[in-house]
Amino acid sequence: MKINLSIEKRTILVLTLFFLSTVIIIMAIIFPTINFIKNLSDDTGNLRKYLDDKYEANHSLLNYKQKIEEDSAAITEYKSYLFFKGEELQLITKLENLAEQYKLNQKINNTDLDKPGNTIHISLTLTGNYANLLQYLLALEKDVYFMQVKSLHLSPGFSTPTDDPQAAILNLDLVLYAAKQ
Numbered sequence: 001m002k003i004n005l006s007i008e009k010r011t012i013l014v015l016t017l018f019f020l021s022t023v024i025i026i027m028a029i030i031f032p033t034i035n036f037i038k039n040l041s042d043d044t045g046n047l048r049k050y051l052d053d054k055y056e057a058n059h060s061l062l063n064y065k066q067k068i069e070e071d072s073a074a075i076t077e078y079k080s081y082l083f084f085k086g087e088e089l090q091l092i093t094k095l096e097n098l099a100e101q102y103k104l105n106q107k108i109n110n111t112d113l114d115k116p117g118n119t120i121h122i123s124l125t126l127t128g129n130y131a132n133l134l135q136y137l138l139a140l141e142k143d144v145y146f147m148q149v150k151s152l153h154l155s156p157g158f159s160t161p162t163d164d165p166q167a168a169i170l171n172l173d174l175v176l177y178a179a180k181q
Contacts, residue, residue: 082179083120083145088113091145091176095124098143102136104128120176121150127157130168137170148175 005013083091092108099106110123126133133154140147150173157167 083176085178085180088120094143095122098136098139099126102128102132102139104132104136118178118180120178122174122176124170124172124174126170126172127167129164130166133168133170145176148177149173150175 091113095108096106105127107125108122109125110121112121126136137152151171152173153171155169155171157164157169
């Protein structure tokens with residue numbers, strides 16, 4: 001069965017077949033490939049975002065870890081400035097040695113070293129040379145323990161003509177914050 005077609009009809013038929021085969025190729029191969037590439041691009045973008053988030057989280061963790069190590073070192077350093085319960089004898093000895101160093105008479109009037117709590121109140125009366133009292137206060141300020149002066153009263157001392165004309169009396173109320181060991 002032979003079909004006789006004119007050249008025009010043959011050309012139209014060939015062009016139509018060519019057009020249909022092109023459309024079939026586009027629909028069967030190119031569109032799915034384009035969709036696959038688009039999905040792959042989206043997945044790659046999501047994976048990149050996920051990896052960036054993981055990197056940021058790890059970087060933050062490393063920063064936090066470094067900060068914690070720095071803070072731990074600082075905390076260890078601050079422990080030397082804290083007064084711990086159980087070191088009461090050392091504190092009293094330190095105050096007495098300091099008074100003796102500056103040639104002062106020291107009397108502990110009131111203390112609550114034996115009471116529970118996180119603060120310790122100490123009331124002292126010191127007598128001696130005015131300059132030595134000031135040196136004592138300066139040394140107390142430079143001491144390793146953090147002491148808060150609640151009350152300070154400095155008055156001239158009562159002296160006889162043979163005593164030091166610069167005699168003074170210092171009443172001092174101190175507060176220390178005590179930590180538990």
